[in-house]
Amino acid sequence: MLTRKSKLTLMKILSLFSVVRGYNIPIIVLAQYLSSIFILAKDERALDVILDWRLFILVFVSTLTIASGYIINNFYDAQKDLINRPNKSMLDRLVSQQTKLKVYFGLNFLATGLAYIISWRAAFFFAAYIFLIWFYSHKLKKYPIVGNLTASVLAVMPFFGILLYFKNFYHVIFAHAGFLFLLILIREMIKDLENIKGDLVSDYQTIPVRFGTNVSKKMITALTIATVIPVFILVEKYDVGYMDIYFYIALIILMYFIRLLWKSETREEYVQLHMILKTLIVAGVFCIVLIDPTVLVNGKKLLAGL
Numbered sequence: 001m002l003t004r005k006s007k008l009t010l011m012k013i014l015s016l017f018s019v020v021r022g023y024n025i026p027i028i029v030l031a032q033y034l035s036s037i038f039i040l041a042k043d044e045r046a047l048d049v050i051l052d053w054r055l056f057i058l059v060f061v062s063t064l065t066i067a068s069g070y071i072i073n074n075f076y077d078a079q080k081d082l083i084n085r086p087n088k089s090m091l092d093r094l095v096s097q098q099t100k101l102k103v104y105f106g107l108n109f110l111a112t113g114l115a116y117i118i119s120w121r122a123a124f125f126f127a128a129y130i131f132l133i134w135f136y137s138h139k140l141k142k143y144p145i146v147g148n149l150t151a152s153v154l155a156v157m158p159f160f161g162i163l164l165y166f167k168n169f170y171h172v173i174f175a176h177a178g179f180l181f182l183l184i185l186i187r188e189m190i191k192d193l194e195n196i197k198g199d200l201v202s203d204y205q206t207i208p209v210r211f212g213t214n215v216s217k218k219m220i221t222a223l224t225i226a227t228v229i230p231v232f233i234l235v236e237k238y239d240v241g242y243m244d245i246y247f248y249i250a251l252i253i254l255m256y257f258i259r260l261l262w263k264s265e266t267r268e269e270y271v272q273l274h275m276i277l278k279t280l281i282v283a284g285v286f287c288i289v290l291i292d293p294t295v296l297v298n299g300k301k302l303l304a305g306l
Contacts, residue, residue, distance in 0.1 A: 015094035016103065019074050020067040027282055028066060032059045032162055035290040039173055040166045042292075054118055058165055061111045062158035065126055068107040069133040069154070071100050071132040076113070076137045080198030118165075125161055129154075146206045148192070152185040177246075179230035182223055187277040188219050194270040217261055224254050224261075246287035250280055 017023075036055060037046045042212040049055065074081070074092060108130050116123040133154055141147040156177055163173060192199065192206040193216055199206050208216040231247045234240050240247070257276055264270055 012094050015091050018088060019092050019095060020070045020098060022067075025063050025067065027285060028063060028158070029059055031127060031285040031288075032062065034285060035176075036158060036162055036166070038288050038291045039170075039176060040163055040168055043168075043183075055162070055165065057114055057118055058122065058162060061115045061122075061126055062161060063173070064107045064111040064114075065129055065133070066158065068104050068111070068130065069137070071104040072134055073137045073141075075100055075104070075140075077202075080195065080202040083198035083201055084195040121162070125164070127280075129157055129161070132157075138180065142204045144205055144210045147206065148185060148188045151188045152181055155184045156181055165172050172234070175230050175233045175238065179227060179234065181282070182227045182230065183277060183281055183284075186220055187274060187281070189216060189223070190270055190274050190277060192216065193264075194206065194267055194274055197267075220256050224258050227251070227254055240290075241292050242290035243287055246284060246290060250284070253280060 033050065033055075037049050041049050075097060078089070078093075081092070111130070112123050112127050115126045124204055132150070136147070136150045136154060140150045157224070159177065189207060193208050193213060196206070196213070198204075199209050207219065228251065230249050235244045235247055253276065257273065260269075260273060260276075264273060
C-alpha cells in the first residue's frame, strides 16, 4: 500500500511526464532512427546506423532539447492552458514553476554538454535550437503566421541536425521534409482554432484571433492542397518503395480533412481535426519502413545469426 507521500511523489512524476509530453518522445526517437536508416544514410548498413554511438548521442540530445522545449512552452502558456486544457493544466500544476525551470535549465545544460562530445558545431547547433525554442515560446508564438512558421521549423530542426551529421544532401530528403513541414504547419493552425478562447484571454495574436476563423480556414485549405506538390515529387521523381501507398492514402484523408474543416465550429471538432493530422504524422513515421521492407527481413536474419 502506497503512503500519501509516495502517492504525491508518483503524481508529481506523472505531472512532469505530462509537462514534457513523454508520450511523444518515443515517436520522435523512432522517427529519427527510421529516417536515418531509410532516408539519410540509406547507403549504410542498418545495423551500423543503429549501433552508431554518435548518432545515439545526437538523438538523445534532441529528445532532451525537445523535452525542455515543452517545459518552457508550458511555463509561458500556464494561463491560457487553464482555459484550453483545464484537466491537463491541473495535473501539470502539481509541479511548481520553479521546479519546471530547474529541470528546464538542467536538461539544456546536459544536452549542450553531450552535444559537445560530438563536436563544437553540434553543441552550437543545439544551443541555437534551445535559444530559438525559448524565443518562440516567449515572444514569437503570440504573433500570427510568424509563430506558426517558427513552430513548424522548430519541429523539423532535429532531423536537419542528423542530416548535417550524415552530410547526405539528397534532394529526396527535402521533399520528405517539405511534406512533413506542411502537415505540421497545418496542425499548428488547427491548434490556433482549437485554442482560440485561451488565446483571446492571453492576448495571443494568432491568425483566427487577428483575422477571423474564415481566413484561417482558407489558409489551412490552401496549405492542405499544397501537400500534393511534395507528394507528387516523392512518388513520381523518386523511389520511395511501397511508401507511395501511404502518400496516396494521406492525400485522400487530407481531402476529407478539408471537408470536415469547413463543417467544424466547436473546439471538440477542431480537436478531432488535430487528431487526424497527428495520426497522419505518426503513421508516416511507421510507414518509413515501406521504403525498403527488406531491411527489416535482413536485419532479423542478421540478429538471429549473432
